Amino acid sequence: MSHRPARRTRTAVAALAAVSALTLTACAGPSVGATASGDASAEAVDWSQVEPAKEITWWSNHPGQSQELEQQLIDEFTAESGIEVDLVTAGADYDEVAQRFQAASQTDELPDLVIASDVWWFRYHLNDQIMPVDDVMEFLDADADDFQPALYADYEYDDQHWAVPYARSTPLFYYNKDLWTKAGLPDRGPETWDELVEWDATVKKEVPKGGSTFGLSTGPSWGAWWFENMIWGQDGAYSDGFDLTLDTPEAVAGGEFVRDLFHGSGVATLSADDAMADFSSGLIASTIGSTGSLKGALDAASFEVGTAYLPDGPKGGGTPTGGTGLAIPSSKTPEQQLAAAMFLEFLTNTENTATFSQATGYMPVRTSAVESDAMKKTYEQTPQFRTAVDQLADKARVQDDVRVFVPGADALLNEALEQIVIEDADPKAAFEAVTPRIETAYTENVEPYL
Amino acid sequence: MTTVVTPRPSGLPDAPSARAGTPPAGPPPATRTRSRLGARRRRNALLWALLLAGPNVLLIVVFVYRPLLQSLYLSTLQWNLGSPSARFVGLGNYVEWFSAPTTGRVVTTTLVFTVATVGGAMVLGLGLALLLNRRLRGRGIARTVAFAPYVLSGFAVGILWLFMFDPRYGLVQELLGWVGLESPAWYTARPWPLVMVIVVYLWKNLGYVALIYLAGLQAVPQDLRDAAALDGASSARTLRSIVLPLLTPTTFFLLVTMMLASLQSFDIIKAMTQGGPLGSTTTLMYSIYEESFVGGRAGYASAVATVLFLVLLAVTAVQMRYVQRKVHYA
Structure with a gap:
């Protein structure tokens, strides 16, 4: 016998080993048999020691055709805080954003802030993909008590809130x-x-x-x-x-x-x-x-x-009630999470939720915004806007x-x-x-x- | 150790001896040099082969075989897409798919869609190719127009046709109205949504089939046609006895590629019906997307993907084995 077949065999074995190694690496995927997650695994962060990141990414579907308005709010936020926000159109509707978010899990491609609709946020939570927002909102003096109770309570599970109301509707x-x-x-x-x-x-x-x-x-x-x-x-x-x-x-x-x-x-x-x-x-x-x-x-x-x-x-x-809130992914660094929370607080403050509501018809998510002069004027001029807010108070379930x-x-x-x-x-x-x-x-x- | 002496034909150089106890005499210097040169050449050839094929092989391994194997692995898990943990269920997902009440509907829809789109595109595409093969004025423009839909994005095509099929305002209901017909409820009443996506898929792919058939038609030797004409064969007879048999390699190629493409089609269904209503346009391919991204059942969806892969493999194997035998190469 010549040496050639043996060499070929060795080459083949080496190639096979390389392919197998690649394949096995690929098969990493989810950990099998691990304990079920879904708890608030994040350790408490001392937010006062965290320096917010200078740049964050936001995945949105621009509910109510709000892309221009969202960009305008971003520009105002950047001028005020120095933090850049990259607005990404991550889908045409809530489902598409959610599907992209699921597919990107366990990669480095996740955003710092993401649309989390009524039928999706809990799935994010079960998968440990988002963090509870209570601590960081408190640190930022975001006055969570001012959120319309029925809307903020929608994101409550295990005594924590997993998202903040944004484009909410009935x-x-x-x-x-x-x-x-x-x-x-x-x-x-x-x-x-x-x-x-x-x-x-x-x-x-x-x-x-x-x-x-x-x-x-x-x-x-x-x-x-x-x-x-x-x-x-x-x-x-x-x-x-x-x-x-x-x-x-x-x-x-x-x-x-x-x-x-x-x-x-x-x-x-x-x-x-x-x-x-x-x-x-x-x-x-x-x-x-x-x-x-x-x-x-x-x-x-x-x-x-x-x-x-x-x-x-x-x-x-x-x-x-329905529509969407915004959530912060749990896998991001505290610096990114803090910057995202700061933007979230800005986006949903009294003035901006009123602006968003006037432009789209979605409900203002803060009680103070409903009672604000700007919204009162809007309700006077276009009483149709008022119906949803009243219905929320009278009939929401x-x-x-x-x-x-x-x-x-x-x-x-x-x-x-x-x-x-x-x-x-x-x-x-x-x-x-x-x-x-x-x-x-x-x-x-x-x-x-x- | 025994020494085996093999008689050699005269005129060939001696083989290296392996006599026990003595070092091999070795080939004469010239032969040795040639052998070394040969080995070096072989080594060089191997290196070149690795260098040239390596990147492609690596890409195929990483982007085709790796996901394939990973999908196989995932099909044995009960895994909620996005979750960091999963549970091993062996063949459980496959058992569930084969016993699920919706499987029959999905398989039937897939069959109807595939047969209608592949069969329709082949027949209409051949007809179009025969037409475009004639010496008509504006043939070049007609060919471009016929092929154009193929290069358009499937999603864009789906959205456009969705407007045209609108039973209240669409162009289709207008055209049907001219001949006194009422528009069916294309979006909602079975089986119209399936008919609608089949029509759009056909429209998009017809040009491709026609173009390939046209190339095949132009390769049919003119002397055979002339001979048939001399023998008094009609156009239909020439088509049946000369052209179609000589087109069988083209037909075979189209059958394989169209069937694979049809079984994997997704964009038009996603844009037009999202698999509905009531799953009436949910094909095997679309159900993989639904199970995985809507239902979050990534392990189960991987099992369905494996089933689809096996179906594609079987279809290709059957075609290679049985259909190719009947292919006539000119």
């Missing part, structure tokens, strides 16, 4: 005032869903061909949000704590109600894509939209836009845990809702179909980390 009932007048209806939204059904015959005569009295759209991070009002209106809920209650007669009654709205009384129609676009064009006479869509609707509609509380069901109702805390549950609840709304499915069967999948999501992605 669903609102939008109606076409001009059309309402033509139909001889009072200048207000319906107090109950039954009242809307009663008004349907009159309104329907005034809507253009192909239109309807009330239109809605579905979709992830949307359908299961507004439907909370309807299921609560029947005294039902998605869950009690983390226990699913979709099989209760009250929850099924909520499903029956929305089914009847679309397929029984026929008051409602499903908007092909964006119900707010159909509303602004005058095709549908009323809809449910986010507070954050208010400025866009006022600008786009050629008629006078009315806003009202969400109607009640026979057993009450209420409105869920904490969202059901399963929707906001179980990863993927919102999308599954929306799927059940679409079964009912689009396909006229039996609500009981639609809820039953998604129940085991939500349970799996809970047992895999939440329970081990609690």
Whole structure:
């Protein structure tokens, strides 16, 4: 035998070893069998000893088309503090920002401040990706007590707050005032869903061909949000704590109600894509939209836009809160975290939350801002802006845990809702179909980390 | 130790002897030099090969095989994307996928989408290529126009077509209205959302298929066509008996590449339907994204990715083994 095969073998072995080494390095990934996390593992930092970083990065989707305003606020902050903030468009919506944030975890590419929406912040917390903000906000004298209690409490878990409210909203009932007048209806939204059904015959005569009295759209991070009002209106809920209650007669009654709205009384129609676009064009006479869509609707509609509380069901109702807060990643250095917290404090101070609210329609997140002269003037000129704030005080209800805390549950609840709304499915069967999948999501992605 | 003496044909230099107890006599000086030169040349060749192929091999290993193996590893974990910890579940994710109630729907959607897009693009692409192969005025412009959609971003194409399909304001409902038809609920009523993404995918990829077929058509020898014409064969007969058989290498190439691309398509679905409504446009590829990034189940999604990889491997292997046999090379 010659020596060549042996040499080849050696080369092959060496190559294999190199590939294996690379592969094994690659397989580092998550630590297997490690103790479940999700606790506030960060050690207390003495913020007075920390020098803030000179440059930080902020990942945003610019809620309410606020990119220019966000940049303007950044410029003001930089002029005041000397800290540069790099504003990154990290997605078109909350979900896309969150997905990018998840994918970047365990890399050096994380931002210093990130959008954390109602259905995502808890997942960040479970993964130990964000830090509690209480200490640093206290150090900065940010007056956390001034945040609207219902909005700040949304981010509370284990007696700590994991984000600060930023672009916060509730669903609102939008109606076409001009059309309402033509139909001889009072200048207000319906107090109950039954009242809307009663008004349907009159309104329907005034809507253009192909239109309807009330239109809605579905979709992830949307359908299961507004439907909370309807299921609560029947005294039902998605869950009690983390226990699913979709099989209760009250929850099924909520499903029956929305089914009847679309397929029984026929008051409602499903908007092909964006119900707010159909509303602004005058095709549908009323809809449910986010507070954050208010400025866009006022600008786009050629008629006078009315806003009202969400109607009640026979057993009450209420409105869920939503929108997004801002969180600080736990893996950043204290210097970066302090700089991010300083910017966060600036962004949500009384003056700036008022400015943000005026430009977008999102609610001011501070009580002092609601009562400020600037907002009072705005409410006087455009009373529609006031509805969300009043509704928050009068009707806000904490969202059901399963929707906001179980990863993927919102999308599954929306799927059940679409079964009912689009396909006229039996609500009981639609809820039953998604129940085991939500349970799996809970047992895999939440329970081990609690 | 025994000495083996092998008879050698005359005219060849002696082989180095390995007689026990004595040092090998060695080849004559000239042969030794040639042998050294040969070894050096081989070494140089190996070095060159490593130098030239090395970077590419390294890139493939790092960016193809490494993620592939990592995905295989992740598929054995129950891992919430972003979490620093995970739990080993062996084949649990695979068992779950094969028994999940949604798997059948996803597989069916994938099959329908793949067959419709690949089959449609091949048939329409061939027709377009035959048309563009004729001596028509403005042929160059027509070819460019036909190919242009292929170079556009899938996401942008999806968004544009979404506007055009709008059942209330879109161009499609306008066109349907001209012939007295009502627009279907493209966004919401099954199976229209799937039909919609298939149409857009076809529109985007038709030009590519046509271009490759056009190249194939131009390689068909003219003398064969002339001979067929002399024998009195009609155009249809020439197409069936001369052109199509000679196009089989092109057809085979397109079948493999289109099928792989179709099974992996994502951008148009993401832009237009996000897999909905009710999962009616969720293909295997899209379900990987949904499970991983929406549901956060990265381990389970990796298992689905492995299944997709095996499907792609099987499709390619079957095509290589069986379809290639029927390929006629000119």
